[in-house]
Amino acid sequence: MEESKKKKILIGVIVVCLVAACVIFWRTRSGAEIGGAASLKRGKLIWVKCNNPDCGAEYQIDRKDYFQQIEEKQQSHAASLVAPPLECKECGKASLYRAVKCEKCGKIFFFESVPNDYGDRCPNCGYSKIEEDRKKAADQRSR
Secondary structure, three states: OOHHHHHHHHHHHHHHHHHHHHHHHHHHHOOOOOOOHHHOOOOOEEEEEEOOOOOOOEEEEEHHHHHHHHHHHHHHOOOOOOOOOEEOOOOOOEEEEEEEEOOOOOOEEEOOOOOOOOOOOOOOOOOOHHHHHHHHHHHHHHO
16 A cells, blocks of 8 residues: 555544544533433432431432432532432431341441441341342352
């Protein structure tokens, strides 16, 4: 292949890569990211629990609503790596966090309340559905 054709092909590849990089950059900067709360479907409920000692409310909300509120709050607290508290519908304070209801003993507790363990590990009875599901999947793979 002659030298001038090689240069034209190389320039074409570079231009395509630059355009792709610009599109990716623009989409992520404009909030049009793939995924996030906008991609969730309504209808799945999750538990939340108020950390205010005078309240302690426990109730379920739509998962999509929960993560949309978290995304909105994180935009104003961009440096935080932890989910910010939401406003409790019972006491009105910003003290509402994601929770889990233990499938074994029924206790409602804060998600990831047992450090360095599964997020759904019950501090009361030690049960974790995530751990149980992973063990079952590993057993099925080993058969």
